[in-house]
Amino acid sequence: MKPTVLSTLLVLTLSSWGTSPAIARNTEVISSHTRSSQEFQSRSTGDDEYQAQAWGLKQDEWARYRQLMQGPLGVYSPNIDPLTALGIEARNDDELRHYAQLQVQAEAIRVEKLLVYQRAYDEAWRLLYPDLQRVSLSDESPTLGSPSMPTGSGRLAVFVKENCNDCEHLISRLTVTGAEFDLYMVGDSQDDAKIREWARRAKIAPNKVNGGQITLNHDAGRWLSLNLPGDLPAVVRWVDSQWQRQ
Numbered sequence: 001m002k003p004t005v006l007s008t009l010l011v012l013t014l015s016s017w018g019t020s021p022a023i024a025r026n027t028e029v030i031s032s033h034t035r036s037s038q039e040f041q042s043r044s045t046g047d048d049e050y051q052a053q054a055w056g057l058k059q060d061e062w063a064r065y066r067q068l069m070q071g072p073l074g075v076y077s078p079n080i081d082p083l084t085a086l087g088i089e090a091r092n093d094d095e096l097r098h099y100a101q102l103q104v105q106a107e108a109i110r111v112e113k114l115l116v117y118q119r120a121y122d123e124a125w126r127l128l129y130p131d132l133q134r135v136s137l138s139d140e141s142p143t144l145g146s147p148s149m150p151t152g153s154g155r156l157a158v159f160v161k162e163n164c165n166d167c168e169h170l171i172s173r174l175t176v177t178g179a180e181f182d183l184y185m186v187g188d189s190q191d192d193a194k195i196r197e198w199a200r201r202a203k204i205a206p207n208k209v210n211g212g213q214i215t216l217n218h219d220a221g222r223w224l225s226l227n228l229p230g231d232l233p234a235v236v237r238w239v240d241s242q243w244q245r246q
Contacts, residue, residue, distance in 0.1 A: 055082045056102050156181035156246070159223045159234045162198060167233040171202040174235075175214070186219040186232060 052062035065082045068074065068089055077085070083106060087099035158174065158181045160167035174181060183204075185195045195216050199209070208214045226243050228234065235246040 051082075056106065057082060057086075061086060155237075157184065157236050157243070158182070159184045159186055159219065159232055159236070160198070161186045161232045162194070164232060168198075168202045170233045170235070171204060175202075175204060175208065180213045181235075182215045182217060184217045184219040184222055186223050190218050190220070 048062055048066075049059065052059055055062070057065070062082070065085055068085055069078075069080075073080065073085060073089065080088075083099050083103040087096060087103065090096040090099060156174075156179060158171065160171065160183060162185075171183070183199075185198060195218065199216055204214055204216075209216060223232070223234070226236065228236065228243065228245055230245060236243045237246050238244075
């Protein structure tokens with residue numbers, strides 16, 4: 001069937017106009033959106049590759065970790081690290097050993113870096129504030145119940161709080177006996193000045209802090225994590241593989 005005059009004129013008219021401005025704009029928007037999506041996917045892939053490498057994981061292991069965090073594990077433990085997450089959800093003994101070994105290696109590297117920085121920090125403190133009591137950084141304070149805590153040394157951990165006369169009297173008695181202990185201030189809002197002032201009122205000698213016989217630490221939730229009965233002050237010690245009040 002031959003084209004009608006009207007259809008022929010319509011084709012010729014469209015051809016003469018070329019692509020309309022509206023169509024061109026739509027095409028540009030679609031193209032820009034496609035490029036943005038591709039760039040986002042590329043960045044996301046690059047981030048995943050970097051994170052997997054940083055944790056010593058393969059891409060499929062990292063993908064499994066991401067998948068696990070979308071489920072109950074991510075709800076109950078949103079800040080859990082990849083190695084612990086994969087270890088907890090290990091599907092067989094080989095995976096369990098594999099992630100345990102990776103975590104031990106990662107922890108060894110992390111602790112070594114902390115020790116190097118700690119030495120530099122101690123030296124800087126001695127140079128800048130030789131007469132001022134030092135408060136341990138919360139990340140450097142040993143985690144109670146972990147292998148990094150000197151559990152076998154018989155060293156005490158003492159938990160105190162502000163506006164507590166019994167706490168101050170307890171610390172005074174301990175210092176008189178010459179006991180070595182790690183003091184944890186509960187509810188101090190990570191305020192270094194507050195814990196220093198408390199230590200001054202409790203008559204903790206600066207030389208004992210500088211010498212390491214006594215350490216001043218922010219509690220950072222440790223007392224609650226022990227789940228021990230009774231109020232503060234509390235003196236605890238590692239006995240028979242667990243922390244017990246003394």
